Amino acid sequence: MRIDIITVLPELLQGPFDCSIIKRARDKGLLEIEIHNLREYGLGKHRRVDDYAFGGSAGMVMMIEPIDHIISDLKKQREYDEVIYTSPDGETFNQKIANSLSLLKNIMILCGHYKGIDYRIREHLITKEISIGDYVLTGGELAAAVITDTVVRIIPGVISDEQSALSDSFQDNLLAPPVYTRPADYNGWKVPEVLLSGHERNIREWEFLQAVERTQRIRPDLLE
Ligand code: ADE
Numbered sequence: 212m213r214i215d216i217i218t219v220l221p222e223l224l225q226g227p228f229d230c231s232i233i234k235r236a237r238d239k240g241l242l243e244i245e246i247h248n249l250r251e252y253g254l255g256k257h258r259r260v261d262d263y264a265f266g267g268s269a270g271m272v273m274m275i276e277p278i279d280h281i282i283s284d285l286k287k288q289r290e291y292d293e294v295i296y297t298s299p300d301g302e303t304f305n306q307k308i309a310n311s312l313s314l315l316k317n318i319m320i321l322c323g324h325y326k327g328i329d330y331r332i333r334e335h336l337i338t339k340e341i342s343i344g345d346y347v348l349t350g351g352e353l354a355a356a357v358i359t360d361t362v363v364r365i366i367p368g369v370i371s372d373e374q375s376a377l378s379d380s381f382q383d384n385l386l387a388p389p390v391y392t393r394p395a396d397y398n399g400w401k402v403p404e405v406l407l408s409g410h411e412r413n414i415r416e417w418e419f420l421q422a423v424e425r426t427q428r429i430r431p432d433l434l435e
Contacts, residue, residue: 212315212366213243215285216355217278218322219260221248223352233360236369244359247285252277261325270326278321278332291317294338297351297358298323301340304354306381308341309361320358322351384433388421 216224228234228244236242253260254276261271282294292315302308312318321328321337333340343354363369370376380387391402405417426433 212241212313212363213245213289213317214359214362215245215247215291215317215319216322216359217247217249217281217319218350218352218355219249219324220322220350220352221246223350224356227356227360232369233363236363236366239368241366241368242363247281249273249277249281252281264326268326272326273324273328273332275329275332278328279336282319282321282336285319289317291319294319294321294336295358296321296323296328296333296337296340297343297354298327298340299342299345299347301342303345304341304343304358304361306361306379309358310365312358312362313365320351320355322355324350381433384426385422386425386430386433388418388425 218224224246228237228246233242233244237244249260250258254274259274260277261273264270264272285291293312295318297320321332341354341358343357348354365376376382391406395402395407403417405413408414423434
């Protein structure tokens, strides 16, 4: 899979993709991530990418031209399955959207900024708008990082134990059951007996009941 991210703040995205699981996936060739600095397509001597809003409302708006040019340049190199725009007024991101994005070959993510982008870009160039939750970030970069991270870890081969991605919270609309490791007794804080019993069927049943109980208590909306 290849993900192209367009941003005015490339330095914000340098860290998250250069360590741990994502770095390994890139090293193994399962994934290509390219960060593009929109300012390189900015207009004039000052590489301008934003301008005042028509109608006089407060805040700067990202201009069409730089964005259209960079998207056109990328589209000349390959076909994109989705051109995503990160914005608080997009569809709310969840595991289901991540699963479907993980099946695609090439995706582009345009990080929103300032007051927004000229609406014509959203009408003509963007194929999907995603919000990562009902709150407002200073820009779309962290949203792009969240989307990329979530999508990448379910690509087959990225996580060595595939089972662990499948048994995540949300894959089956249930929160994950509690997990424990040694010591079995830490100053009197004990691991549930059943997990030490070696009885496979009882353990799986206990895990399932725990998952249902936690979901009912913390996220009953998932069971509706
Ligand atoms: N940009 C600002 N806030 C955002 C959010 N909640 N989701 C995606 N992009 C954003």
